[in-house]
Amino acid sequence: xxxxxxxxxxxxxxxxxxxxxxxxxxxxxxxxxxxxxxxxxxxxxxxxxxxxxxxxxxxxxxxxxxxxxxxxxxxxxxxxxxxxxxxxxxxxxxxxxxxxxxxxxxxxxxxxxxxxxxxxxxxxxxxxxxxxxxxxxxxxxxxxxxxxxxxxxxxxxxxxxxxxxxxxxxxxxxxxxxxxxxxxxxxxxxxxxxxxxxxxxxxxxxxxxxxxxxxxxxxxxxxxxxxxxxxxxxxxxxxxxxxxxxxxxxxxxxxxxxxxxxxxxxxxxxxxxxxxxxxxxxxxxxxxxxxxxxxxxxxxxxxxxxxxxxxxxxxxxxxxxxxxxxxxxxxxxxxxxxxxxxxxxxxxxxxxxxxxxxxxxxxxxxxxxxxxxxxxxxxxxxxxxxxxxxxxxxxxxxxxxxxxxxxxxxxxxxx
Amino acid sequence: xxxxxxxxxxxxxxxxxxxxxxxxxxxxxxxxxxxxxxxxxxxxxxxxxxxxxxxxxxxxxxxxxxxxxxxxxxxxxxxxxxxxxxxxxxxxxxxxxxxxxxxxxxxxxxxxxxxxxxxxxxxxxxxxxxxxxxxxxxxxxxxxxxxxxxxxx
Ligand SMILES: Cc1ncc(COP(=O)(O)O)c(C=O)c1O
Numbered sequence: 130x131x132x133x134x135x136x137x138x139x140x141x142x143x144x145x146x147x148x149x150x151x152x153x154x155x156x157x158x159x160x161x162x163x164x165x166x167x168x169x170x171x172x173x174x175x176x177x178x179x180x181x182x183x184x185x186x187x188x189x190x191x192x193x194x195x196x197x198x199x200x201x202x203x204x205x206x207x208x209x210x211x212x213x214x215x216x217x218x219x220x221x222x223x224x225x226x227x228x229x230x231x232x233x234x235x236x237x238x239x240x241x242x243x244x245x246x247x248x249x250x251x252x253x254x255x256x257x258x259x260x261x262x263x264x265x266x267x268x269x270x271x272x273x274x275x276x277x278x279x280x281x282x283x284x285x286x287x288x289x290x291x292x293x294x295x296x297x298x299x300x301x302x303x304x305x306x307x308x309x310x311x312x313x314x315x316x317x318x319x320x321x322x323x324x325x326x327x328x329x330x331x332x333x334x335x336x337x338x339x340x341x342x343x344x345x346x347x348x349x350x351x352x353x354x355x356x357x358x359x360x361x362x363x364x365x366x367x368x369x370x371x372x373x374x375x376x377x378x379x380x381x382x383x384x385x386x387x388x389x390x391x392x393x394x395x396x397x398x399x400x401x402x403x404x405x406x407x408x409x410x411x412x413x414x415x416x417x418x419x420x421x422x423x424x425x426x427x428x429x430x431x432x433x434x435x436x437x438x439x440x441x442x443x444x445x446x447x448x449x450x451x452x453x454x455x456x457x458x459x460x461x462x463x464x465x466x467x468x469x470x471x472x473x474x475x476x477x478x479x480x481x482x483x484x485x486x487x488x489x490x491x492x493x494x495x496x497x498x499x500x501x502x503x504x505x506x507x508x509x510x511x512x513x514x515x516x517x518x519x520x521x522x523x524x525x526x527x528x529x530x531x532x533x534x535x536x537x538x539x540x541x542x543x544x
Numbered sequence: 545x546x547x548x549x550x551x552x553x554x555x556x557x558x559x560x561x562x563x564x565x566x567x568x569x570x571x572x573x574x575x576x577x578x579x580x581x582x583x584x585x586x587x588x589x590x591x592x593x594x595x596x597x598x599x600x601x602x603x604x605x606x607x608x609x610x611x612x613x614x615x616x617x618x619x620x621x622x623x624x625x626x627x628x629x630x631x632x633x634x635x636x637x638x639x640x641x642x643x644x645x646x647x648x649x650x651x652x653x654x655x656x657x658x659x660x661x662x663x664x665x666x667x668x669x670x671x672x673x674x675x676x677x678x679x680x681x682x683x684x685x686x687x688x689x690x691x692x693x694x695x696x697x
Contacts (some may be wrong), residue, residue, distance in 0.1 A: 481609065481610035485673060542552055
């Protein structure tokens with residue numbers, strides 16, 4: 130096994146952390162890479178890369194099907210990750226963990242498997258004004274199909290949801306609430322515990338899109354009491370192609386399968402098929418086996434670093450970067466919520482984000498420029514796009530300094 | 545390789561700041577709307593062709609986008625005034641070839657004139673769409689296409 134960063138009580142040794150991520154040693158256009166696009170996807174520690182390689186080199190076989198030793202062992206390793214995921218988010222049971230391709234598929238699974246049977250004409254679905262397209266379009270499609278109504282929680286100028294308006298949107302017609310925990314374009318941390326409680330007072334189930342929160346803070350689905358929680362492995366230092374849907378058992382039992390085929394059945398004849406129990410009912414076909422194994426290694430890595438170290442350090446980066454960026458003339462931060470993750474979107478009134486992105490890239494600084502799959506957010510804040518820098522615990526103050534220098538250069542070029 | 549100045553030449557920066565022919569043309573004979581949905585860039589191109597000889601009598605544009613797309617549109621209008629429709633189509637093809645690295649304006653014959661300053665774009669594959677948006681829109685206008693053209697189709 131690879132050495133993981135040892136747990137330190139209060140302090141995070143960034144240089145040691147960085148040594149765990151081979152890709153960060155790169156130079157881009159002759160400059161050290163400053164990877165500041167962690168809200169889009171995170172880099173992988175060596176422990177994840179080596180675990181997956183090792184699995185392919187020595188342990189790979191299909192799961193849940195073979196009678197032979199290799200398959201039995203692969204199945205055990207695979208199932209262990211399901212247990213690990215359950216412990217990681219404090220789910221009551223691993224049978225409430227469904228492996229999916231990512232957050233997008235998790236939300237589609239709920240919109241289809243839960244939405245179709247339980248949302249009817251005239252019913253309402255509540256989302257927010259600051260959702261990723263992945264948490265808009267599946268509900269919009271469902272509402273169109275059913276003649277249901279999509280209701281949107283408004284957002285204030287700082288990027289915070291209007292909770293009073295939310296309360297007013299909850300009615301006897303509301304069938305489900307689906308909101309993100311952290312906005313990927315604004316960084317806002319939404320008060321989801323209160324929002325879940327408010328919905329539950331009316332017996333309305335809540336889906337939390339945790340795509341952005343899982344990399345920043347510990348998640349306890351029992352404490353939150355959310356009905357569904359979705360996240361993607363690639364945003365928590367694991368491989369692409371795998372993600373998780375947590376759902377309360379009663380919902381999983383009531384939901385209809387989203388895809389059908391092998392592995393999700395109990396018995397099949399040409400007259401009738403009996404479905405397997407959850408979670409298998411929702412996992413048709415050969416799964417992303419090595420990716421599941423890789424996700425397990427990623428969760429081990431996060432546990433070893435410790436959220437108690439990650440959170441204060443990332444918060445420090447956020448504060449440091451916010452203050453530094455505000456010194457740059459003409460720069461305006463979009464999203465000034467009181468509770469924010471280490472994600473900063475900004476604009477210059479007369480410099481397009483794509484030009485900012487290209488010029489920063491010439492200095493090895495990787496940021497995102499665009500609408501971040503949140504076009505309604507761009508519209509709400511009257512900007513065509515933003516530049517977004519998002520920080521992980523492997524980022525450094527020097528990288529933020531490089532970003533600030535780079536932005537000064539950009540303003541020079543466009544003077 | 546990625547010297548930023550290859551892309552952000554002074555002329556380009558200047559046209560971004562002060563785009564030429566940047567207004568609506570009420571009496572346009574041809575018009576099209578072009579969009580780059582991934583970036584949100586959006587430009588309308590207006591043309592007035594001479595009724596007798598078909599040359600471009602007037603050409604203007606309107607819209608918003610990054611410096612590359614805006615400067616490209618501005619320089620396009622400047623360079624197309626007085627050209628025939630055939631010449632305009634030929635320049636569109638040559639421009640597209642140049643920004644995708646299939647035509648080297650330093651060694652091969654072309655009709656692009658100073659538009660060759662956009663050759664640096666070939667080093668930036670993700671920015672090719674920005675540079676060529678105005679030209680795709682021009683072509684759509686000449687073809688009298690009703691639907692907005694998109695760089696994603
Ligand atoms: C808030 C949010 N929801 C959903 C998604 C979709 O995640 P994925 O593309 O991994 O399915 C993302 C990722 O971009 C996101 O940031």
